[in-house]
Amino acid sequence: MSSVGVGHIALVGAGPGDPDLLTVRAARLIAEADVVVHDALVGAGVLALVRPDAELIDVGKRPGAGVAQEETNAILVRLANEGKRIVRLKGGDPFVFGRGGEEAVVLAAAGFACEIVPGITSAVAAPAAAGIPITYRGLAASFTVVTGHRQYGELPVNWAALAQAGGTIVILMGVAERGVIASALMVGGLGGDTPVAAIRLATTNRQVISRCRLDGLSDLDLESPATLVIGAVAALNVTEVAAAGAYAVDPC
């Protein structure tokens, strides 16, 4: 692993919350950075790894407030022009939503090639933290990760096709629209008894797991943000010893 000199910019995934789930590369870059530009979803445990003398810039988008994307882009280009060692720290993985691709393009257009450091996305880590394998032989041979965030006023997802695809559905940023999403999936063919799990603050010591049926999702008491897992695997907890007898294990 090489250390980095000045004039280095990395788009770094901060993982799901637990700082132990940073990659080795991410932890190194964060500790070496002159400036860390971070989102709202990056946890306190991760930010604690930033050098005390480094600059910390919060560009988190928050309901009705926060920093606009153009402003974030401009900040990144300015810092890159200053020759700083920059970590642009994004919750989860930099290319799983969160507009990391756009920021990389803006930087490339300004003449700066960034390093991309992938992170553990909550789409995978949150179910795992609840004992839910997002794929499981005989139950789910695929998984789809979608955003429940509106773009241009609409949910940019073909829910009927997803309902037919047969795999696990993982929804990020979908708490506010969970009723609309559940209805669309049921119209598309998913049964009302399809298992659902919701995981809040996954991998932190404040993690909360809720389970329900798809037809009960709109009534589930749930604060944003949470990861929603929809499909047969959402009923499992494969790390729970007491429950293990209930699962058929398919040999080969």
Add this chain to the structure above:
Amino acid sequence: MSSVGVGHIALVGAGPGDPDLLTVRAARLIAEADVVVHDALVGAGVLALVRPDAELIDVGKRPGAGVAQEETNAILVRLANEGKRIVRLKGGDPFVFGRGGEEAVVLAAAGFACEIVPGITSAVAAPAAAGIPITYRGLAASFTVVTGHRQYGELPVNWAALAQAGGTIVILMGVAERGVIASALMVGGLGGDTPVAAIRLATTNRQVISRCRLDGLSDLDLESPATLVIGAVAALNVTEVAAAGAYAVDPC
């Protein structure tokens, strides 16, 4: 981060290849393990972190050879009963294919709750290493990860529904069936000109990136294993300075 005592078993994701893309927790557990039980896909750089005096057991499945799943399950239960510090090391993430869920169930049924340590899946890291964001505003608001591996003699995926879903499609273990998969997706409605990228040995110093159209995928010269990325984003390389002018950046 706590160290672990004896009698600890962890299902650990080894990430895509580069040992710097292990999580901090995974690197710690590997270095402390008494025994590491690993798959064929775990790279040499990761295995180099195992203690010289630790036991290393290769349970890799290989075409026409390797260790059957029941035997792997039996090995894990035996080691757990011996009270060892065990790392079950799987390429990528332990719950993204690879039958980690089944191994956790077998262990739970034997009375052992495992720790699950997520890893960076190649489904996300391989495209990123090629400069491909698997989601991108206006191009892909979802991604689906599927296996191209036959189960019970069939490809267990509804390709027509996936073709209609509109997001990025990432296929792991799909090299052998790439012609069948491409045909099924085109029958389902994807255009023959849909961009495709194939990434071999992602994040290692032997990484190879190939790009083609969906109707050329069956003729692409490609060795297994590789990660296949299908969809509009597969044409991008957002970290390439020379190409940046070609991408529209959508403000907000």
